[in-house]
Amino acid sequence: MKEEENVLRILKEAKKAINENNPSEIKKLSDQTIHTATISQDSDNIIVAVLVYSLAKIVEREHYREMPGWNKFYSEFLKNWDLAISHLEKKELEEYRDDVGKIRNAMNKISSNLGEYISDVFRKAKINKAFKIYEHGLSEEKTAHLLGISLWDLAGYIGQSTISEAKVNESLPVKKRIKIAEEIFG
Amino acid sequence: MKSLIFDSGPLISLTMNGMLPILEKLKKEFPGDFIITPQVRKEVVNKPMSISKYKFEAIRVQDLIDKGILELSSKCIKDTLLEKETNALMKIINSVFSTRYEKINLVHEGEVSCLAFSKLCRNENAIVIDERTIRMLIESPKNLKDLMERKLHTEIKIDNKKLFNLFGFKFIRSSELIYIAYKKSLIELKKNKENLEAMLYALKFTGTAISSKEIKEIKALA
Numbered sequence: 001m002k003e004e005e006n007v008l009r010i011l012k013e014a015k016k017a018i019n020e021n022n023p024s025e026i027k028k029l030s031d032q033t034i035h036t037a038t039i040s041q042d043s044d045n046i047i048v049a050v051l052v053y054s055l056a057k058i059v060e061r062e063h064y065r066e067m068p069g070w071n072k073f074y075s076e077f078l079k080n081w082d083l084a085i086s087h088l089e090k091k092e093l094e095e096y097r098d099d100v101g102k103i104r105n106a107m108n109k110i111s112s113n114l115g116e117y118i119s120d121v122f123r124k125a126k127i128n129k130a131f132k133i134y135e136h137g138l139s140e141e142k143t144a145h146l147l148g149i150s151l152w153d154l155a156g157y158i159g160q161s162t163i164s165e166a167k168v169n170e171s172l173p174v175k176k177r178i179k180i181a182e183e184i185f186g
Numbered sequence: 187m188k189s190l191i192f193d194s195g196p197l198i199s200l201t202m203n204g205m206l207p208i209l210e211k212l213k214k215e216f217p218g219d220f221i222i223t224p225q226v227r228k229e230v231v232n233k234p235m236s237i238s239k240y241k242f243e244a245i246r247v248q249d250l251i252d253k254g255i256l257e258l259s260s261k262c263i264k265d266t267l268l269e270k271e272t273n274a275l276m277k278i279i280n281s282v283f284s285t286r287y288e289k290i291n292l293v294h295e296g297e298v299s300c301l302a303f304s305k306l307c308r309n310e311n312a313i314v315i316d317e318r319t320i321r322m323l324i325e326s327p328k329n330l331k332d333l334m335e336r337k338l339h340t341e342i343k344i345d346n347k348k349l350f351n352l353f354g355f356k357f358i359r360s361s362e363l364i365y366i367a368y369k370k371s372l373i374e375l376k377k378n379k380e381n382l383e384a385m386l387y388a389l390k391f392t393g394t395a396i397s398s399k400e401i402k403e404i405k406a407l408a
């Protein structure tokens with residue numbers, strides 16, 4: 001795992017923000033593994049980015065707490081979060097990854113509508129983090145592959161952003177590109 | 187005989203905007219083949235076939251393949267040869283940029299397979315690609331370096347020797363295809379610049395890396 005200390009810090013600070021019911025702080029934390037995720041493409045860093053962002057969204061939606069299945073889901077989520085911190089502190093990486101897997105699987109155990117909502121939160125979190133990595137310069141396909149999402153989902157998300165407005169993206173003047181198109185069709 | 191080689195992005199944005207019939211008309215005007223590689227086919231047909239949300243779109247792209255509008259690259263280049271060249275190019279591209287400590291893997295096999303086909307087919311060709319990274323890397327590597335340095339807050343080094351292997355590719359986007367279709371009056375809508383602009387924005391909102399300024403410029407040129 002790359003930047004283990006950073007991952008540990010993020011997990012701990014996220015836990016603190018959960019206790020303070022501060023979803024915006026959790027969201028900020030979720031972006032703090034993006035640099036490492038972009039450069040080293042380390043799956044541990046990518047998973048943490050997705051989990052932390054999902055957590056922020058889940059905490060933000062207070063009405064989830066009233067839904068059947070919430071208490072079981074949330075207590076298991078938090079229990080495994082604490083275990084993940086504890087195992088990472090002891091540098092027990094296999095156990096840590098097992099805890100992270102359990103956090104992700106906690107949602108599969110919910111049979112009510114809440115399960116579907118939370119699955120959707122995780123799916124969208126993956127797309128959001130893919131977009132963040134794409135913003136840092138990796139190709140669309142590379143990013144989709146890293147996050148295990150569909151290019152179709154990512155393309156729509158990128159399209160809704162302002163990313164293509166940046167002047168730096170214009171790698172060839174419009175006239176020259178039109179000329180290429182005209183010549184190939186000529 | 188010419189080739190227009192399609193990456194996944196343009197097929198996705200044209201499909202999502204119901205513009206595939208324009209592609210069929212463009213094919214009739216084109217003195218050559220519209221090519222897709224097996225790697226691109228996997229992204230635009232095989233994978234979405236198993237996702238209910240995109241299955242219909244995948245069927246529509248497959249329909250273009252069945253009709254012969256899009257032709258598989260194996261028509262000209264054996265899949266094994268294409269795969270070999272794709273891997274060789276991936277190795278080069280994914281080591282052009284590096285930080286002080288490690289190389290940055292920028293790209294994946296789909297987009298690189300388009301470059302590989304372009305290199306191997308030896309006829310006049312262009313690659314239709316909507317996403318920015320490959321285009322920036324080859325047409326304006328310094329822009330990509332600046333962007334990444336700014337985003338990652340770290341110095342990025344470019345291996346110019348490796349970059350030298352990547353000259354000679356030509357790129358257009360789905361927006362230029364629509365421009366050509368407009369000029370050739372292949373669009374069913376009334377031929378006016380407002381309609382062209384609307385179509386270009388539709389492509390932009392489904393992932394084509396084009397700025398509002400570029401759309402304005404294309405509109406002015408039309």
